[in-house]
Amino acid sequence: MKMKIFLITVLMSLVAHTSFASDGKSAADKLSIKDFFYGSNYSSFALSASGNLVTYTKRFPRQYGIYVKDISSGKEYEVLRADKYSIERFKHENYIQTIKHDNEVVDLTWLGANVIALKEHSRGGFRRYVLITLDIDDDDISISKVAFLNQNGYWLDPKVDDDSYAIFAKYRENEENDSGYHVDLFNIKIKSKSLDSQTGNRKRLNKRGPKLERWLVDEKGQRTAGVRYVDKKPELFIRQGTKSKPNRLKHVWTGDVDDHFLPVLYDEKNSALYILTNHKTDKKSLQIFDLSSHEIRETVYIHPKYDLRDVIISRGSVSILGVEYLEKGAVSQYYFDSRLVEHKEALSKASGAENTYSLGTAYDNANRLFSVSGSDSGGEIFVYREEEKDYVSVIDLKPWLKNASLQKSKVITLTANDNSEIEAFLTMPEEISNPPLLVIPHGGPIGVSDTRYYSPEIQVLVDAGYATLQVNYRGSSGYGKKFKQDGMGQWGQLIEDDIELALKHVKNNFTIANDKVCIIGGSYGGYSALYSVIRSPELYQCAASFAGVTDLALLFQRSDIENDDNVQSQLRKIVGNPETEQDKLFKYSPIYHASKITKPVFIAHGTEDEVVDIEHGYRLRFALQANKIKHEWSVLDGFGHSFETVDQAEHYYSKLIGFLDKHLKK
Amino acid sequence: MKLSIFLSLLLYSLYGYSQEKAIIPTLEDDEGFAIIAIYSKGKAGQVILEGSGFGNAHSFGPLNYSQHFSVIKLKAGTYNWSRVSNKVDNSLKQYSKLEHLNLNFEVKAGKLNYTGLLMYETNNSSFSAKILNRTSILLAITKQDFPEYIDNFEVVNGIYPNDQYIDFFLNKSKPVVGED
Numbered sequence: 001m002k003m004k005i006f007l008i009t010v011l012m013s014l015v016a017h018t019s020f021a022s023d024g025k026s027a028a029d030k031l032s033i034k035d036f037f038y039g040s041n042y043s044s045f046a047l048s049a050s051g052n053l054v055t056y057t058k059r060f061p062r063q064y065g066i067y068v069k070d071i072s073s074g075k076e077y078e079v080l081r082a083d084k085y086s087i088e089r090f091k092h093e094n095y096i097q098t099i100k101h102d103n104e105v106v107d108l109t110w111l112g113a114n115v116i117a118l119k120e121h122s123r124g125g126f127r128r129y130v131l132i133t134l135d136i137d138d139d140d141i142s143i144s145k146v147a148f149l150n151q152n153g154y155w156l157d158p159k160v161d162d163d164s165y166a167i168f169a170k171y172r173e174n175e176e177n178d179s180g181y182h183v184d185l186f187n188i189k190i191k192s193k194s195l196d197s198q199t200g201n202r203k204r205l206n207k208r209g210p211k212l213e214r215w216l217v218d219e220k221g222q223r224t225a226g227v228r229y230v231d232k233k234p235e236l237f238i239r240q241g242t243k244s245k246p247n248r249l250k251h252v253w254t255g256d257v258d259d260h261f262l263p264v265l266y267d268e269k270n271s272a273l274y275i276l277t278n279h280k281t282d283k284k285s286l287q288i289f290d291l292s293s294h295e296i297r298e299t300v301y302i303h304p305k306y307d308l309r310d311v312i313i314s315r316g317s318v319s320i321l322g323v324e325y326l327e328k329g330a331v332s333q334y335y336f337d338s339r340l341v342e343h344k345e346a347l348s349k350a351s352g353a354e355n356t357y358s359l360g361t362a363y364d365n366a367n368r369l370f371s372v373s374g375s376d377s378g379g380e381i382f383v384y385r386e387e388e389k390d391y392v393s394v395i396d397l398k399p400w401l402k403n404a405s406l407q408k409s410k411v412i413t414l415t416a417n418d419n420s421e422i423e424a425f426l427t428m429p430e431e432i433s434n435p436p437l438l439v440i441p442h443g444g445p446i447g448v449s450d451t452r453y454y455s456p457e458i459q460v461l462v463d464a465g466y467a468t469l470q471v472n473y474r475g476s477s478g479y480g481k482k483f484k485q486d487g488m489g490q491w492g493q494l495i496e497d498d499i500e501l502a503l504k505h506v507k508n509n510f511t512i513a514n515d516k517v518c519i520i521g522g523s524y525g526g527y528s529a530l531y532s533v534i535r536s537p538e539l540y541q542c543a544a545s546f547a548g549v550t551d552l553a554l555l556f557q558r559s560d561i562e563n564d565d566n567v568q569s570q571l572r573k574i575v576g577n578p579e580t581e582q583d584k585l586f587k588y589s590p591i592y593h594a595s596k597i598t599k600p601v602f603i604a605h606g607t608e609d610e611v612v613d614i615e616h617g618y619r620l621r622f623a624l625q626a627n628k629i630k631h632e633w634s635v636l637d638g639f640g641h642s643f644e645t646v647d648q649a650e651h652y653y654s655k656l657i658g659f660l661d662k663h664l665k666k
Numbered sequence: 667m668k669l670s671i672f673l674s675l676l677l678y679s680l681y682g683y684s685q686e687k688a689i690i691p692t693l694e695d696d697e698g699f700a701i702i703a704i705y706s707k708g709k710a711g712q713v714i715l716e717g718s719g720f721g722n723a724h725s726f727g728p729l730n731y732s733q734h735f736s737v738i739k740l741k742a743g744t745y746n747w748s749r750v751s752n753k754v755d756n757s758l759k760q761y762s763k764l765e766h767l768n769l770n771f772e773v774k775a776g777k778l779n780y781t782g783l784l785m786y787e788t789n790n791s792s793f794s795a796k797i798l799n800r801t802s803i804l805l806a807i808t809k810q811d812f813p814e815y816i817d818n819f820e821v822v823n824g825i826y827p828n829d830q831y832i833d834f835f836l837n838k839s840k841p842v843v844g845e846d
Contacts, residue, residue: 557799557826558798559768559769559796563768586830592834613798613800614800614803615798615799615802619835622806622835
């Protein structure tokens, strides 16, 4: 796989998935910092085609379990328990290779009525699929067979009624495609013990024809359309068979550079293709591609403000049920089917939650799996049953937060001088009048957004008595092409203008302590914090940076980035050109203006940060020391670019809160 | 030894070099000094540096989650971190080739050449290597452990010749061109 552009996808999201909360914690106990950061022990929920069973994973300290819950009876069955840590040995000619596994379930998929495909990762990368065949009786669910597939890819299940076969899309390396891979399709007999042997080259469904990244298949498993990206342009292929070559795929259309293009479903007449695209439009929208004219014919759904991020398709890919987008920081689903709207509204009303969205549906769309959550909630999973008109709780994801005093985030919408609309989220502590405020720019800065879901970073600071302000400044994702493009090369400039606009609005319209404001963040957020106290010292009393960028030119100065033209090119767009814009990079780098820092700063950096090297932290440290500017400095031993455990999060946030208390609460 | 300990020990501890004046070797007209810094996460029996001309190869190590830091004399020219070798048994060596990674630096005659940090990582079945630009860290160590070199030779950047940071670091009180 080609080197990914990690910088633009870096988040300050710090949820510690590898650490475990005590389910037995008393609701009356005050939360510790760790409690905010514990991830849920449950994940990977999937509803069966019948709509009566939900499967999910539960993590234990040294194991994981796979469970199936019968929605009708309420009974929960543990069908599999496996070790998190295991050793695998491979015998080679002259030696035995030993691999230590750190196993984690990242996905569960129902194949047919009684087979679950479990996707297992080890040490952060794909390890294998485990296919579990279940015996399902009225009063018992147990495992009858286990088989392994050691190929990376994903499942398509167009033949919902067929319990014997499923289509497997296997990733294959392919440097001709921008992504570095294409996908080969195989018709897998899922209850066979031998799965790997069914993915040999001779058994490919796509023996001839283009090597594409994404396929649509019909109910017989035949390829009908597909797409690949070459030189950043999407190329669409559709089946246009002849008598002698009925399954021939023809290249019918090429998009523009950087277009997003995803074929979703054929229409009922098979004369058009539903696509998710932003070709010739600012926002990603649901459109129709005409198979006769080979042109985009009409728009089915476009949101005036937000990119669509997904299309909701029925089980077995029969019809489009709706679309999904992030609205005001939370997932919103617009349904074309009024029946589904009723399901959602009934659950929203009954639960009183800020946000409900569907995770999956039964084959007949009668039962639906929902996530119910909010900025002030750890989240819960429900099944809505249409016939009974009730909802059944599957799992409370973070029960230890149930009675904690978590706070809701308010949405603020602002208009910048150039008429760009900026969204921001303000979270206020309870029962504290005129609280001090923390401005928290997110990382990235391009292609990343803050959301209004439960955030441990926000709630731990609010619990400590601080109001928090998050700003989806220009460059953030989800608001269209122009909004994202407007953030390119704006480090220390228009991005910080947007942040300061939001701060000004909050100061004028909410009761916070206007003279007690600090700016804190990680990665780009750390950069923004440091640069903001240089460019606008009158606005802030202090700043804190974790893994912050301090020298823009230094981002380019490592051999692995120099050797990758794609990464170089993207980085230049995001930051600036080190060859032709050296003065600009100098002007907006905190270290060269360290002498202007007049407010207390806290700098923390991990020794194992492979995204923003610790040299950034040391450069600023030495510059501050040379200018005899007092500051707090913390080398975080073993920390990478984000926190991997709750212990790491606790370590950092303890120090950060101590620093903030010293400067904002004296 | 953990990387963090490398950073803190070399920054804050006292090695023998700082307690007595080192004798600086004499340079020929076509020679310069180079700051050589390597960190290996995993076993690196020998880390090979190759320059142009016959016999212009240098070996460092062995390292195993440990660092190497030295100032050595090198002929002026281009150098490449070419490979890492590990002994399999008495007669057999295993090589990790690095040439395709373009891990190069320049040495200028009569100067103290900063060459970055070679970061090598291996887990027996795979390896990676890169040059990281850790100017402030490595120059701080050089100032502490090899102050005579810093005091007597102009420091130049052997990996990014146009980078202004070394000047900024060593002359921090002076405003740098472009600052308003």
